[in-house]
Amino acid sequence: MASDTIAGGEPRRLVRRLTLTHSVLYGLGVTIGAGIYVLVGVAAGRSGMHAPLAFVAAALMMSFSAATFAELATRMPVSASEAAYVKAAFNREGLSLAMGLLVVVTATISAATITVGSAGYIGVFIGLPPGWIITFTVLAMAGVACLATVHSVSFAGIMTVVEVGGLVLIIAAGLGQGAEIVTRLPEMWPAPGEAGAWSGIAGTALIAVFAFIGFEHLVNVAEEIKDPQRTLPRALFLTLGLTALLYVLVTWVAVTAVPPAELARSAAPLALVFERLTGMPLVTMSAIAVVATLNGVIVHMIMIARVLYGLADQGSLPRGLAVLNPLTNTPLLATALGAAAILFLALAVRLEGLANLTSQCTLVIFAAVNLSLLAIKWREDAPPPGIFQCPAWVPVAGFVASLLLLGIDLVLR
16 A cells, blocks of 8 residues: 555655654653642642652652663664563563553543543633533644654644743742742751651652653654664653652742642642732633643653554554554554544543543553563673663662552552
């Protein structure tokens, strides 16, 4: 077929056009989401002025898995990455397919949840029934996801700048209040003997870790990243580091601007902080929230399509899902299938219970990926040249941390 082959009869392949900037903006777009807007209040209620330290601890816990993804992504820079890692480690087609489908299902539930949330924000500006808003949103974002990847990721990158800009606006407003935000820094660090404060930070960190989930989706666009051996590890760690920096600064501004107990009682803690610091109407933050949620839908659609494409390219799903459009060089059928699944879930299924599964499934994926790298390292005599390498204890720590977080999450829910 003309649509899935190039000159010489070779199958059409994804094109490596994404730079480090594209990659980091994509990573930030899929990581920074609505979670931080709620978790600030939860963290303040549990840890008070020490809440920023919980986000530092959460980022450190995620760094083990980030290093594991970085090494595996440089070994195998392909779409449907998690499935490829499991296949390389255990050589089980069924296990590899199950892992790939778990990634797709998890991302679809997450995207549907974000879509429903976006309808609420968009409804502030447009007087249409939620079902119409949801349908229009999914179709419009699917259209963007069908563009050439460099264009759709660039579009999402602009939205990420706006999304991050909302957090930066809060930080800037806090800094503009005077020297108090600096002079009160010693309050962030509890005394060594304050066992209650340290245990509160530890407990808060276990919850804060879910605000960092999403950076791992970068590996599923690895097949479209320039020089992935150099770019991917940098993009992964920059995404995690910049996200942590933003979360810590926003949380510190929040607890210094509004008493932690008041933050904990608020249903929209960052909106409360924004109003308290700037006096500007809450509609400003609502507009930023619209951009943030729409961005979340786009980046999830792109990722879902690439996983389906990768599974089809590996022979695990029908070949039609791996066909690339000759104009955009993107998998249109895979994108359409992902968009249809998101639309169905958003319109027909109550997502409250399903949404809880996203974090649990993600931790299962993290555990499997860490175990995969450990298995690969165990049996090889020497690693291939030119890859990012981490010590064997790193995937062990990532595996243990993932299981610990999963166990605690299941108990708490």
